Each structure stands twice: as structure tokens, then as C-alpha cells.
Amino acid sequence: MAVTSPASARPGPARAARRSGPPNRHDHRHDHRRPPAGAGRPGAVPPHVWFAGRLLTVLTGRQPISCLAGRVRGAAYDRLWELVNARADWRHRARGQAPYVHSCQVVRQLDGALEVTAVVSLARDAFRAIAFRLERGPAAGPGGDVWRCTAVEAR
Numbered sequence: 001m002a003v004t005s006p007a008s009a010r011p012g013p014a015r016a017a018r019r020s021g022p023p024n025r026h027d028h029r030h031d032h033r034r035p036p037a038g039a040g041r042p043g044a045v046p047p048h049v050w051f052a053g054r055l056l057t058v059l060t061g062r063q064p065i066s067c068l069a070g071r072v073r074g075a076a077y078d079r080l081w082e083l084v085n086a087r088a089d090w091r092h093r094a095r096g097q098a099p100y101v102h103s104c105q106v107v108r109q110l111d112g113a114l115e116v117t118a119v120v121s122l123a124r125d126a127f128r129a130i131a132f133r134l135e136r137g138p139a140a141g142p143g144g145d146v147w148r149c150t151a152v153e154a155r
Contacts, residue, residue, distance in 0.1 A: 047134060047147040048106045052118035055130050059083060059154055060099050060122065061091040070140065072149045076132075083154050090122055090154075097123050112136060114147075130154045 045053075051071075057063040058080065065077075065084060072080055090099075102119045109115060114134040121127055133151040 046106075048114055048116040048118075049101065049104055051132060051134060051147070051149055052101045052104050052116065052120070052130060055080075055132060055149075055152065055154075056099055056101060056118075056120050059087050059090050059130070062099075068149070070148075071146070072152070073135075076149050076152050080149075080152050083152065087154060090128065099123075102127065113150075128155060 054063070054068055054071075058065050058068060061084075065080060068077075068080070099120060099122045102121045104116060104118045107115045113136075116132050116134065118130045118132075119127055120130060131153045132149050134147045135150050136145045136147055139146045
């Protein structure tokens with residue numbers, strides 16, 4: 001008659017696999033500190049949303065137009081200057097409450113450009129619209145292509 005240990009003689013589930021790490025380490029597949037697989041770069045914002053937010057901060061006087069230097073092309077930069085001066089009411093309406101991008105719609109054109117309309121909130125009862133066009137082009141330095149604003153309008 002063979003002698004067996006009490007643990008191996010018990011019927012039931014198989015014994016758990018032995019861990020090689022510290023006793024408090026969790027399985028990485030269940031580690032909630034890590035982003036889910038395929039989540040992309042944390043904090044990545046689509047270019048049309050980023051530009052809508054930046055244009056709003058410029059038009060409401062919260063950032064200088066120079067914060068978009070290199071990101072807005074010739075005629076669009078001139079038009080943005082005109083809009084900043086013509087939209088003084090946006091600066092006054094936005095006092096006391098942080099303006100924000102309420103919604104953003106984007107249409108990709110055949111040439112790859114993005115045409116965007118954004119509804120922005122200046123105050124609880126004041127909504128305005130920003131329309132702009134983004135085109136992808138080579139970056140000045142290493143790092144690939146960048147989006148640049150080539151047309152802008154605000155109402």
C-alpha cells in the first residue's frame with residue numbers, strides 16, 4: 001500500500017501554479033495601473049480637437065496668437081489676426097467661465113485634408129462656431145508630418 005500525503009489525496013481542483021515573483025505582485029493581465037491593450041498613447045488628442053481648442057484660446061484672448069506659430073499658414077494666419085481683433089466680444093463673454101469646445105465635426109476631403117466645424121461655448125448661454133481646414137505637410141525637423149491650419153473662420 002502506497003503512502004500519500006493528505007494534500008495530494010484530496011479530490012478537487014488542481015493545485016495553483018507556483019509564482020516566481022513577490023507574493024503581492026499581481027498578474028500583469030489584471031493590473032489596472034496599465035492602459036488596456038491597443039489604447040494608444042495616453043493623452044493623445046485628435047488634431048482637429050487640438051486645433052479647435054487652441055483656436056478658441058486665441059480667439060478668447062487666453063493665449064497669444066504666437067502659440068500657433070508654425071501651425072497656421074500664411075493667409076490663415078492673417079485671417080486669424082483679423083478675427084482676434086474683430087471678436088472682442090468673445091473675450092468679454094468668456095470672462096468668469098472657462099470657454100470650451102462643445103462639439104467638433106470633421107470631414108476628410110479626397111486630398112486628405114480635414115474640414116472642421118466646432119461649436120464652442122463662451123458662457124452658459126453663448127455658443128459660437130469656428131470653421132477651419134487642416135492639411136498635413138512635412139515637419140520642419142525630424143518627426144514626420146504635422147497638421148497645419150490653412151483656413152479659419154469664426155462667427
